[in-house]
Amino acid sequence: MVSEMRRAATIALALAVLLAWTVGPAAPAGAEHEGAAAERAAREILDARDRANDAAQAMFDAESRLDSLTIELAQAEEDLAALEAEVGELRRGVADSAVRQFVGAGRDSLLLFQDIGQTNELATAQVYTSAASGSQLVQVDDYDQAIDELDDARHALEQKRADTADAADAWAALKADAEQQVLELQRIEQERLADAEVQHELERQRQARAEQERREREQEAERQAAANAAAQAAAASGGGSSTSSGSSSGGSDQGGGGGQGGGSGSGASQQPVAAPAPTPPSNAGSGMVCPVAGPRSFADTWGAPRSGGRSHEGVDMMAPGGTPLVAVESGSATFKTNNLGGNAVWITGSSGTKYYYAHLSAWEGSSRSVSQGEVIGYVGATGNTSVNHLHFEVHPFGGRAVNPYPYVRAVC
Known part of the structure; x- marks a missing residue:
């Protein structure tokens, strides 16, 4: 009887060890709850x-x-x-x-x-x-x-x-x-x-x-490319039968290839194929940090009309007045003032890309070399605006501005 009890205890102990080895150590009390709360x-x-x-x-x-x-x-x-x-x-x-x-x-x-x-x-x-x-x-x-x-x-x-x-x-x-x-x-x-x-x-x-x-x-870019390719193929096949009555399949409202010249026959009624919207580079925002170091909201306003016949060439980022603004990349910062942008900053990054900040309430320091993440000024409403926000531009290799929204979206 004693030996049977000892044998049962040994088996129970072995099963417990095996179970502990299989399942692993128990999670600390409350850890699972903390993870869910953080999520x-x-x-x-x-x-x-x-x-x-x-x-x-x-x-x-x-x-x-x-x-x-x-x-x-x-x-x-x-x-x-x-x-x-x-x-x-x-x-x-x-x-x-x-x-x-x-x-x-x-x-x-x-x-x-x-x-x-x-x-x-x-x-x-x-x-x-x-x-x-x-x-x-x-x-x-x-x-x-x-x-x-x-x-x-x-x-x-x-x-x-x-x-x-x-x-x-x-x-x-x-x-x-x-x-x-x-x-x-x-x-x-x-x-x-x-x-x-x-x-x-x-x-x-x-x-x-x-x-x-x-x-x-x-x-979406792949779908656009496929649709444009299909439309161009349809236009090309329709253009080969220009002597037809004009009701060929190439005369759809997506028709395309030679839309600028107007074409002859059925091609004359075709509309040019719209170029697909440019997709942001896959590395958009990589290597830079968010320019607004605090709560912010932003909108894609690229190309929107502005007074004086201008069009918008930046992204507008709203934040409470006085929120710190930081250098998105290491480089040199130049502080300037102009009528439209008010207190403004140009940063020439180490990569050669230039960044423009406008409407600052104040600068931090003066023109100098800056490190990535270093405070250069504060959100305000100077210049041609009545809203506390940052107007931010990206100029790859110092050239023309590109839509900065994808860059900001990737890091903010």
Whole structure:
């Protein structure tokens, strides 16, 4: 009996050792819970960044619309002034002829000597029409038509002013929301990022998301290339039967190859194949750090219209005023001031790429050599803006600016 009990104990001990060796050491108490908490905190930060980015995109899109309307409004005002001058010139021409027939006539002739802005244009036109004869009718017809165009232009200008005012109100509301979302992001990051485990998990999730976005961009580029190749092949096959009735398969609305020249036969109705949107380089952002060292949101506003007929050549990154800005790459920093950018910085990186920072509230130090991550200034709203943000540009090898959004998206 004793030997059987001893044998059972030995077997139980062996099984316990085997189980411990197979399963491994038990996880520390609460470790699994901490990991899940870090994952949730990191996801909460990323979600807050997404909301802030969406709000920034909406605000900057509204700004672009407002700028476009402002440009159109200025042009409409110029056009109206030119049309008023044209009507005035026509009026004087018609009046010169009519006055000769109205000298000594009734009191209606007094209208001829009043300024166009001080009388009823239609009434004046009627007086001129009644006085005209022969070749004068041509002048009167031109004048009549110009009066109608002037009236239409004035109504269109008033509508344009109303649209611009509405766009300004919409932009102001979206600006307030975008600024609030950045402040909320700042609060969440201050609460969550104090934990090193959360920082590690946040970076892991951010890199995973960036890799997923990279794969999606590559797949979209492949689809675009395949669609363009198919369209060009269809256009080429359709172009070989230009004597047909024009209903060949090459006449689809994606048709392409020789779209600029117009072609003959069925090719004349084809539209040029749109060039695929350029994909960012696979190493976009590699070797650089985020220029904003703090809570930030940003939007892809490359090419958006700006006042003065300009187009946007940077990425706009919103952040609370005073947030530190750092050198994205080691190199030399030159501090300057200009009307559009306010307090600005040019960094010539060791790689030869140049980076432009604008709208800073203040610089940190003066022009000098800088290390990557070194503070060079602070977010502000100097220059041609009313929003605390960084305007950031990337100039590969010191050349023309390229869309910096993919670069910023990869590291911020």
